[in-house]
Amino acid sequence: MKRFMKKIIFRYTLVVIAAATVWLVQSCKDDDPTYGTPKITEFSPASGGPVGTFVTITGTYFSTTKPAIVKFNGVQAETLEVTGTSIVALVPSGASSGKISVEVEGHTGSSTSDFAVTAGTPAPAILSFTPTSGNGVDTIAVTISGVNFSSTASANTVKFNGVTAKVIDAAARSLTVLVPKGTTTGRITVEVEGVSGIGTSRSDFSVPTPTISNFIPSFSIVGSTVVIMGKDFNKHIAENIVKFNGVQATVVKDGSTTTTLTVIVPGGATTGKITVEVDGVVGKSSDDFTVTN
Incomplete structure (x- = not known):
């Protein structure tokens, strides 16, 4: 009888441990902002754009530790930046109007509305710049990273809070410019000759105060x-x-x-x-x- 009771207690203990483990794992998953089925709440520009457009997708469960596969109506896109709640992607060649989807480890979430792929040339977009501060009279060179720039230096108009800078090197995804004299703290903008739309930095270029x-x-x-x-x-x-x-x-x-x-x-x-x-x-x-x- 004692041996039988020991077996029952042992089996009960195993069941309790297993249940606790499942609860603990599930709790960890619930607390992990990168675990779950991706959900797209919005995308910008909401009106759509041509192939090559810089699109910011906002939502939840965009993993930062696992690959996030973004597709525009089934065509895989290049991702430039991924966080747990946002993804920056480029509208891929061959894409057509339709839903945007994000897949992480086999779990896929789709937008509720369509992204409209239109004709035309995509606008320039700024992803980052370095250094993030300086003064124009020091002729500091700033490297701007982004997309849809012109590889012809003179075709790019770069401004620091409205003051035009000199472009000394240009490529489709990188511009090197000199901070102009008279620059004050503010956004950097890029315009490309013959292209509609202006790329604006997401943060200010800071001019220090002596x-x-x-x-x-x-x-x-x-x-x-x-x-x-x-x-x-x-x-x-x-x-x-x-x-x-x-x-x-x-x-x-x-x-x-x-x-x-x-x-x-x-x-x-x-x-x-x-x-x-x-x-x-x-x-x-x-x-x-x-x-x-």
């Missing part, structure tokens, strides 16, 4: 030398406009870098803030510089 952290000495006479410390000064000495309470000073070439500027207290200066201006962007000291007799 920052004054300290200056030595904190007081002195007109004509004396002051060292200003901070960051994001221009490496070209002449491009830094330094003022003592509104009166422009002379920047000394020796001892000046992007983090330190050596200047001469100008005649007519009075006690007040020191400012450093680089390409129209101004940074101001938190403390006053005291002009003594």
Whole structure:
């Protein structure tokens, strides 16, 4: 009898363990945003577009660890970027109007509405750019990655927050440009000659503000030398406009870098803030510089 009871208890324990394991695995799956049947909630542009169009698909269960196969009415597309909730894909050659589908490990989800494949040339689109910040007077080269650019440099018009940049190298998926003087923080845009539509970056290109952290000495006479410390000064000495309470000073070439500027207290200066201006962007000291007799 005891042996029989032990067998029943042992079998019951196995059943409990198995049930707990199933529950644990299912709970993990439910908590995993990349596990499940893909679901497409929307796509952009919603109106459709020609072959080669840059399409952003939004939804759920787009795995980041397993391959996601995107199709436009049954024709497989190239994917450029995949996250758990969004996919960037290009309308493939041979595609026709119809549903968009996303397949992950045999599980497929389709859009509720059709994507209309139209005639024409696809608009340029920006995926990313590097570096993400800089100043125009430094003639920084920025590489823009995307699709549908022209391989002829002059056929691409690139602007940094509305200021036109010079394109120095061009390919269908990459542009290298020089940040133009007068650039302010904002989006980058690309237009291609003869093509309708503008590609706009998804984030801003940032133009840093010069920052004054300290200056030595904190007081002195007109004509004396002051060292200003901070960051994001221009490496070209002449491009830094330094003022003592509104009166422009002379920047000394020796001892000046992007983090330190050596200047001469100008005649007519009075006690007040020191400012450093680089390409129209101004940074101001938190403390006053005291002009003594």
